Amino acid sequence: MADNSPARTTAPGTESRQPPHRQAVARVLEGWGLLFRHKLSAGELGALPVVLVLAAVWIVFQCLNENFLSPRNLSNLSVDIVGTGLIAVGIVFVLLLGELDLSVGSISGLAAAVFAVLNVNNGVPEWLALIVAVLAGTAAGTVQGYSFARTRVPAFVVTLAGLLTWNGLMLYILGTSGTVNLNERGLVARLTSYYFHDDAAAYAAAAVSVGTVFLVSYLARRRRRSVGMPHRSLRAVALRTGVVAVIAFATAYLLNRFQGLPLALLIFLVVVAGLDIVLRHTRYGRQVYALGGGVEAARRASLRVTRVQTAVLAVSGTMAAIGGLFLASRITSVSQSSGSGVLLLNAVAAAVIGGTSLFGGRGTTWSAVLGMLVIQSIASGMAITDTPAAVQFMITGGVLFAAVVIDSLARRSQEAHGRA
Template identity: 50%
Template sequence: MSSIGLQRPFGDLRRKIKGGELGPIPVVVGLIIIAAVFQSANGQFLSAQNLSNLAVQIASTGVMAIGVVLVLLLGEIDLSVGSVSGLTAAAMVILNVQLGWPAAIAIAAAVAFGAVIGLVHGLIFAKAGVPAFILTLAGLIGWQGLQLFILGNHGTINIPYQGGIASLANTFYPPAVGYALGAVVVATHLLSTIKQRQRRREAGLRTQPLLQLLVRAALLLVLLVGVTAVLGKWRGVPLSLLIFGGLVVITDLVLRRTRFGRRIFAVGGNIEAARRAGINVARVRISVFVLCSAFAAVGGLLAASRLFAVNQQSGSGDVLLNAIAAAVIGGTSLFGGRGSTYSALLGMLVIGAVSNGMDLLNQVSSVKFMITGAVLLAAVVIDSLSRRNRNASGRA
């Protein structure tokens, strides 16, 4: 019996790979290769100081990528996340620095502002039928213009270095906090999977072996303990990383364990079938665009906190492209209906590691852009090939 329990996970893995369900395997392999190459070229790449800097650097764009993942699950795209992040960050700083609002209220107002922007996008998309690409492209231009307007002649507004908004990206906790949170995450994950396994068994559905669930939980615990130990050797566990990781975990639980999450996958997988099943497609679409812009606002706040300022360039440059690239590189399908918010985490690790490693090697931006583009192209090719394999196996 135990032999069957040990063999079955590997059989399931082989079957998924053969059917095109590669999951995070290509990304994890890519990360290992990237780490090995840069560590051999520069011994500081895997140092505690550099990894801590990398964790802080990827948090802001990574949070934006979570919202992009949600939109991609619908089979749509949002090109306005960069502009929304810059605009909401500018609004937050004006409220806090110039108007004297408390930091917490200014942050909440900025996130609410982002959600309202997403509501506007969602209503126009779902009710008026404007294609998401054109709609959010107009948003990219329009919201950036509004950002320039409210900043006015100031151009740049600095944030005080102590407390308030600056604490979001510049607060570090001792390793004990990381270990405690890691234990909570692993316990929650294990209890959730065991409960789901019990429900599937009661429904007469196929379940995963308990040993497999325990092994996964143990590996997750080892990973979290290792990351915390490494970060603890420098300044500690960054608050911005906890915010990013917490949003990834919470959003994934919503997608996998709630009716709303299942409806997102249903709409992205087959909109007509979802509509016939009684799902309010318009409501799901509007909700996703609201969440996407809200996540963009949170990302903008983290970016402003890390740089201690908001200026006319906030949210511009390669922010949008990196957010979309992270979602796709991490494994979220461009065709909708397949993906995970962990794609944002994995994809940002790839993009951040490449950028960080190139900086350590004193490479120019042109080389970083070309390598990031090549990685993105490879991810899209893998997605297209795996989708073709799934369709072929389905017909068979």
């Protein structure tokens, strides 16, 4: 009888002579390799393309200027991504529906203007002005979301009207002065300038991050296993946690070599992680992904489409407001140009470059982090090498175009495999 067993790639007995822990790691890596080839053929590339782009950007700019990967520049980079990154996280929620929110820039400027006028010009306590500013963004997003859900007018049309409306309201609130300087000793102004100088703070944050990743992965594995669904092995969970640990503690080490852990970065990562759990491990998150797969199918499955769509735009407005406050903190002022310029384009580009699909139903909040790292790394590299801003726009546009093409090709491959 013919032997149909697969050919050995190593000499007989070689594997058995390896230590048990090496055999375990080898099996995990082999499993990951098979899974990667399967996902590649099915068009499920995940974060791999953006990680490769980010690595290429860092290598190129480090070769052009040895200060690019210095602790100082990386620390500044980690703070610069926060404001626009928070707005991009809200964009991710909207893109998961297969829609687009064009009003986030104007809402961010409106929230910053509300806070500055209440706190600086009218003496309202900072904590109260902060709450009102965030609620203003939430209200703006809720109004747009309800209008979109009830009228079924495409979200980009509703939010385009919102872009003009909220920008006009911001200009009206600021009045003739046009610019309001924040109190530099206030909470909001210190959001992007405060650092935890104690080395233990950064390492403690890294340890908590690693523990959270392991706990979430382990609980997800146990839940999937209990219902008979495919799940990761414990070795795979441990190896994945180990990779996160290397990245987290290396980041903590680099930050401690400059001024320590930035408060803004800590808040950003906590918000991103929290919203990621909401999206991937709650009923609401599953409903968002379901709507991205098809609104009619979701309606027939008895999902409350209007409520979910309204909530998604409300989340986008809230994140835009919070992001606007961080952007105001970075320059310690609010002006008539707040929320304008390339802010909207960068927020949308960050979400798309990071791997969130324009067709809906695919992406995570971490997509915004990766995409924002790419965009801000390009901007930082251009600044440190004295390259004209025009070149920065062209490179960012090229990366965005490549991301859209990859997304389209991936969707075609998924359709061919019956996954879209």
